[in-house]
Amino acid sequence: IFSQISQAPADPILGLTDAFKKDPRQDKVNLGVGVYKDESGQTPVLKSVKLAEAKMLETETSKTYLGIEGVQLYNKVVQELLFGADSKIVKEGLAATAQAPGGTGSLRVAAEFVVNNTASKTIWVSKPTWANHQNIFSAAGLSIKEYGYYDAATQSLNFDAMMADLQSAEAGELVLLHGCCHNPSGIDLSAEQWAVVADLCLSKQLLPLFDFAYQGFGDGIEEDAQGLRTVAAVVPELIVANSFSKNFGLYNERIGAVTVVAQDAATVQKAFSQVKRTIRANYSNPPAHGGLIVSTVLSDPELKALWVNEVTGMRQRIAEMRQLFVDTLKAEGVEQDFSFICGQKGMFSFSGLNKAQVERLREEFGIYIVGSGRISVAGMTKSNIPVICKAIAKVL
Ligand code: LMR
Numbered sequence: 001i002f003s004q005i006s007q008a009p010a011d012p013i014l015g016l017t018d019a020f021k022k023d024p025r026q027d028k029v030n031l032g033v034g035v036y037k038d039e040s041g042q043t044p045v046l047k048s049v050k051l052a053e054a055k056m057l058e059t060e061t062s063k064t065y066l067g068i069e070g071v072q073l074y075n076k077v078v079q080e081l082l083f084g085a086d087s088k089i090v091k092e093g094l095a096a097t098a099q100a101p102g103g104t105g106s107l108r109v110a111a112e113f114v115v116n117n118t119a120s121k122t123i124w125v126s127k128p129t130w131a132n133h134q135n136i137f138s139a140a141g142l143s144i145k146e147y148g149y150y151d152a153a154t155q156s157l158n159f160d161a162m163m164a165d166l167q168s169a170e171a172g173e174l175v176l177l178h179g180c181c182h183n184p185s186g187i188d189l190s191a192e193q194w195a196v197v198a199d200l201c202l203s204k205q206l207l208p209l210f211d212f213a214y215q216g217f218g219d220g221i222e223e224d225a226q227g228l229r230t231v232a233a234v235v236p237e238l239i240v241a242n243s244f245s246k247n248f249g250l251y252n253e254r255i256g257a258v259t260v261v262a263q264d265a266a267t268v269q270k271a272f273s274q275v276k277r278t279i280r281a282n283y284s285n286p287p288a289h290g291g292l293i294v295s296t297v298l299s300d301p302e303l304k305a306l307w308v309n310e311v312t313g314m315r316q317r318i319a320e321m322r323q324l325f326v327d328t329l330k331a332e333g334v335e336q337d338f339s340f341i342c343g344q345k346g347m348f349s350f351s352g353l354n355k356a357q358v359e360r361l362r363e364e365f366g367i368y369i370v371g372s373g374r375i376s377v378a379g380m381t382k383s384n385i386p387v388i389c390k391a392i393a394k395v396l
């Protein structure tokens with residue numbers, strides 16, 4: 001039976017990490033996967049996380065199953081982080097949240113919930129989008145359409161194309177929106193553009209699905225939620241899939257959440273019963289560790305303040321690396337203007353390097369970036385930037 005199966009292609013992002021690990025070169029650099037590195041090239045466990053884990057070690061008394069929706073306190077603090085503790089959504093119980101395994105798990109639950117319980121069978125995604133989105137949504141049974149987003153000629157957002165494409169969406173169709181730090185382009189909507197998108201979703205009765213994986217990596221924890229909050233204030237229903245892989249550095253704990261919002265608490269609870277059913281059919285109930293860490297940190301004012309500081313530190317270091325990257329390219333004699341990289345938000349830079357250049361970087365110089373030309377600036381340090389820039393200057 002198995003001999004009929006054909007070889008799957010390597011994953012465009014995680015497959016690169018596999019290839020990187022096998023590469024024997026000492027000076028190799030992995031700028032493929034979106035993983036934060038500190039100045040010494042390490043991916044540290046945050047101090048706030050370590051302190052929460054110490055507390056958990058003292059207080060945890062059982063490893064019995066969680067409910068299908070996960071840690072109760074976690075679901076409360078997630079909603080407060082997304083919408084604000086004083087928001088109407090939180091105060092009036094208009095949202096219901098389930099802990100889920102990372103951003104990917106949350107998106108998959110959201111997509112299956114929609115496919116199995118609504119007439120909606122289509123999702124619109126930005127062009128380009130994260131390499132795993134299409135994979136997740138088609139596995140859940142959604143068909144995929146693309147809306148214009150990135151204009152390669154100007155290295156900027158083509159908002160008119162986005163609006164024109166979404167005008168042709170049918171009522172009930174899903175629209176995937178990157179809450180902040182658009183992956184892979186690093187280009188976000190302005191406050192005014194978010195308001196226009198919110199009105200369009202309302203008037204065309206589209207269902208926004210937010211992928212919110214980088215809260216705190218753009219302008220700040222609260223600032224980065226403004227797009228979501230603008231849309232949530234206008235549309236009657238939406239879904240959020242968020243992740244703490246990046247902003248808590250909890251990559252291997254697979255900790256995220258799926259949150260459903262509706263106009264009244266009774267509708268939310270009915271919909272949420274189906275979200276729980278979807279989860280039960282997938283992995284029954286989530287593992288506890290990540291949910292306990294995040295809820296311990298976010299419910300303790302001192303730990304939360306420490307975490308906010310740590311996120312600020314990561315965001316500022318990435319911004320510094322963007323500037324140093326652009327300056328070093330210039331110093332290496334690269335004539336092309338790369339200053340647009342400083343305006344991009346989040347972990348990634350959409351460099352404009354083509355497939356052949358990306359391949360040369362990997363083969364000749366041991367520098368791994370995604371085939372689309374996406375570079376993880378979060379993996380740059382003062383010591384590897386000179387090597388990276390020299391290599392880019394050579395392949396250009
Ligand atoms: C990325 O885009 O590099 C990350 O979200 C990691 C992943 O799972 O692809």
